[in-house]
Amino acid sequence: MSELKRQVMPLLDLKQRQTTYKEVALGYTQEQATSEAKRCLNCKHRPCMKGCPVEIEIPEFIGFLANGDIDSAYGVLRRNTSLPAVCGRVCPQESQCEKYCVRAIKGESVAIGRLERFAADHAKQLDYQKVASNGIEVAIIGSGPAGLACAGELIQYGYQVTVFEALHALGGVLTYGIPEFRLPKTIVDREIETLRQRGVNFVSNVVVGQSVTIDELLEEGYQSVFVASGAGLPRFMNIPGENLLGVFSANEYLTRINLMKAYQPNSSTPLFAGKKMIVVGGGNVAMDAARSALRQGAEVTIVYRRSLIELPARAEEVEHAKEEGIRFELLSNPIEILGNQNKEVTGVRLVRMQLGEPDASGRKSVTEIPDSRFEIACDGVIMAIGTRLSDLAFAGSQSVEKERWGGIIVDQDGLTSREYIYAGGDVVTGSATVILAMGAGKAAAKAMMKKISELRKTR
Amino acid sequence: MFEILEKQRLNPTVVRLSIQADWIARHAKAGQFLILRPKADSERIPFTIFKADKKAGTVDFIYQIVGATTLILDSLKVGDTLCDAVGPLGKPTETTGYTKAIIVGGGVGCAIAYPVAKAMADQSVDITTITGFRSRDLVILQKEFSALGRHTLCSDDGSCGIHGLVTDVLAKQIEQKDTGDLLVFCVGPLAMMRAVSNLTKTHGIKTLCSMNPLMIDGTGMCGCCRLSVNGRMRFACVDGPDFDGHQVDFDEAIARLRLYGYKERQDYEHACKLLEVNHE
Numbered sequence: 001m002s003e004l005k006r007q008v009m010p011l012l013d014l015k016q017r018q019t020t021y022k023e024v025a026l027g028y029t030q031e032q033a034t035s036e037a038k039r040c041l042n043c044k045h046r047p048c049m050k051g052c053p054v055e056i057e058i059p060e061f062i063g064f065l066a067n068g069d070i071d072s073a074y075g076v077l078r079r080n081t082s083l084p085a086v087c088g089r090v091c092p093q094e095s096q097c098e099k100y101c102v103r104a105i106k107g108e109s110v111a112i113g114r115l116e117r118f119a120a121d122h123a124k125q126l127d128y129q130k131v132a133s134n135g136i137e138v139a140i141i142g143s144g145p146a147g148l149a150c151a152g153e154l155i156q157y158g159y160q161v162t163v164f165e166a167l168h169a170l171g172g173v174l175t176y177g178i179p180e181f182r183l184p185k186t187i188v189d190r191e192i193e194t195l196r197q198r199g200v201n202f203v204s205n206v207v208v209g210q211s212v213t214i215d216e217l218l219e220e221g222y223q224s225v226f227v228a229s230g231a232g233l234p235r236f237m238n239i240p241g242e243n244l245l246g247v248f249s250a251n252e253y254l255t256r257i258n259l260m261k262a263y264q265p266n267s268s269t270p271l272f273a274g275k276k277m278i279v280v281g282g283g284n285v286a287m288d289a290a291r292s293a294l295r296q297g298a299e300v301t302i303v304y305r306r307s308l309i310e311l312p313a314r315a316e317e318v319e320h321a322k323e324e325g326i327r328f329e330l331l332s333n334p335i336e337i338l339g340n341q342n343k344e345v346t347g348v349r350l351v352r353m354q355l356g357e358p359d360a361s362g363r364k365s366v367t368e369i370p371d372s373r374f375e376i377a378c379d380g381v382i383m384a385i386g387t388r389l390s391d392l393a394f395a396g397s398q399s400v401e402k403e404r405w406g407g408i409i410v411d412q413d414g415l416t417s418r419e420y421i422y423a424g425g426d427v428v429t430g431s432a433t434v435i436l437a438m439g440a441g442k443a444a445a446k447a448m449m450k451k452i453s454e455l456r457k458t459r
Numbered sequence: 460m461f462e463i464l465e466k467q468r469l470n471p472t473v474v475r476l477s478i479q480a481d482w483i484a485r486h487a488k489a490g491q492f493l494i495l496r497p498k499a500d501s502e503r504i505p506f507t508i509f510k511a512d513k514k515a516g517t518v519d520f521i522y523q524i525v526g527a528t529t530l531i532l533d534s535l536k537v538g539d540t541l542c543d544a545v546g547p548l549g550k551p552t553e554t555t556g557y558t559k560a561i562i563v564g565g566g567v568g569c570a571i572a573y574p575v576a577k578a579m580a581d582q583s584v585d586i587t588t589i590t591g592f593r594s595r596d597l598v599i600l601q602k603e604f605s606a607l608g609r610h611t612l613c614s615d616d617g618s619c620g621i622h623g624l625v626t627d628v629l630a631k632q633i634e635q636k637d638t639g640d641l642l643v644f645c646v647g648p649l650a651m652m653r654a655v656s657n658l659t660k661t662h663g664i665k666t667l668c669s670m671n672p673l674m675i676d677g678t679g680m681c682g683c684c685r686l687s688v689n690g691r692m693r694f695a696c697v698d699g700p701d702f703d704g705h706q707v708d709f710d711e712a713i714a715r716l717r718l719y720g721y722k723e724r725q726d727y728e729h730a731c732k733l734l735e736v737n738h739e
Contacts, residue, residue, distance in 0.1 A: 166545065166676070166678050167545075167676060168496060168503070168542070168543040168545070176676075176680075204543070205482065205543050205544060205545040206482050206545070207545060207546070207548065207677075207678055210486065210546065210547055210548060210678075211482040211483065211485065211486065211545070211546065211547070212482065212485065212486070230680070232679065232680070233679040233680065233682065233694065233697070234680070234681065234682040236682070236685075236692060238692075242692065243685060243686075243687055243692070243708075243711055243715065245714060245715065245717070245718050248682075248683075249681060249682040249683075251680055251681045251682060252675065252681035252682055252683045255675055255676065255680070255681050256675070259675075260502065260503070260675070261500075267500070268500060268501055268502045268527060268528065268726060269502050270718075270719035270722040270723070270726075272718070272719075342714070343711065343714040343715075390678070390679050390697065392678060392679065392697065396486075
């Protein structure tokens, strides 16, 4: 194989992909991983690292893999990230580390993400010695990627970390959102178990803002609070018919499948069994919802108002969705969901869209083509068009400054307008990626520790 | 956590349960609810908090055996523990700022009506309560409601109290009252709440209904519990559960509750069989 090309990821057989939730990307073999690792040029200026929100020492861990030393490679990863097995699977590497890889100038970049996954999957699990506690208590609100990354950083330095989770299961979006075929839950559970072994205290079934307030946590001895409560409430389009039977937010559809295990035949949680489903949106969540609906036996069409190039989803997910047989109806936008007398969905009315000049943000504007209405028959619709932020975490507490659209305003350290209260992840950025949330969690942890230790010195 | 401390059967299918749940008891107020899973493979189901004891860290709620999950919940005994319980969820019922109120409860909805009536009575709101049941053997909380003062019990079949619907009783009471600053708080089956809201609307009486849609997480994340209120989409779990009855689209809410009816019946039968087998 030419040095210009990366190792091809082995995939599950297509038939199985269309009907089961088994993981699609099977992971490199030992030979593949070694060959791929040897493609790394070990550049002095390490351009890949600047693309990584958690600053993994990429050339180091790949160097160990090239020599077949998986455990040392894993050790490097663990030093930099709390969730390597997760990131290796769900990061949009093409727009991060791999984007800056020198190999990509004349060929394909090194498959950094796949190597990360290989190391995390195959290393001997390390025995963690608990770092002696320094007695300083920190509360983290939410056990999603931001919260876990923050906890992972703090625990290394002996902080007493308690993570509060509103749901019964830990992991946030990794657990309720991302499906098994893309991120097996055993992987998530293992990463969380590692944090638990290292001393992180997880408390599920606590809704901060309802069960207890942030102010109470601070009064009760927590020196600092990191708010990582997630993206909040699912958005709908505000078009007629959205409350018809058969219309779901992607959050609901995926929560039923992932958190509540509705994909298992004897699950107690019901799932709508649509024959022809439409998924509205173009992000990773839309791909996850569409591919799940396909596995439930539906014929699935993704409707997106821009074109293929603008699809915000991870490139590999779009590829996989297409391979599995999902149709794309691009440059089209729903204006009404149609129903029958029983209030059941019968179809969607859409308009064709056209792209215009890029706006201030660099994104192409999109406008409706006059007189372009058309209809698609379907019995189910899943809305995957993002979220709007919730105020729940700060209920009953003095609030912090927020953007007009609801995002919490933080400085470069993740500090909010209130001292000792930090925030990160989707609650700051709106719906974004796992790795950006992790980067924010890690940065906030560092800043919290600095602030707490400075305060102790002055006392 | 979540140990069952007391279990009291109120009628053949309705049970009051007291559980240890410190995090829920701490801030629970009238009108709020909790979500629980009896076992690790159970659905998450919401119940309104009937009573909370902050000091003891206990909460009471009342359930009716209607489906597989409540049947499994009912198979648990004192000393057993629930797999999960979380709360308090939703906004508390606004019980202050009123001078007089009529509280209307239907069926197992009376378990929600009572704590609201009690909270208002404690704040010296002049309250009248009406409870309605299909028949005598389904009556719950009769003593508790009577103890709050003016109370009318009615039944669909005339086997107890006044023979008639809560709306019949309510209509008469409205005629006799100065409705100027009256509040009607209503909770029960959707059809009943719709009928009450239609009645009070013609008289221009402010009416709050406690809505009970399907729900999963209870924190606004999934949007399963959405309703149309005054033409706007609202989430019962975080925006409610109380809404202005004159603005709720009850027809839509009734339709949405039907969505998984088929599977619910199937699972109920399956759970019945399963529990029978275990019993033998």
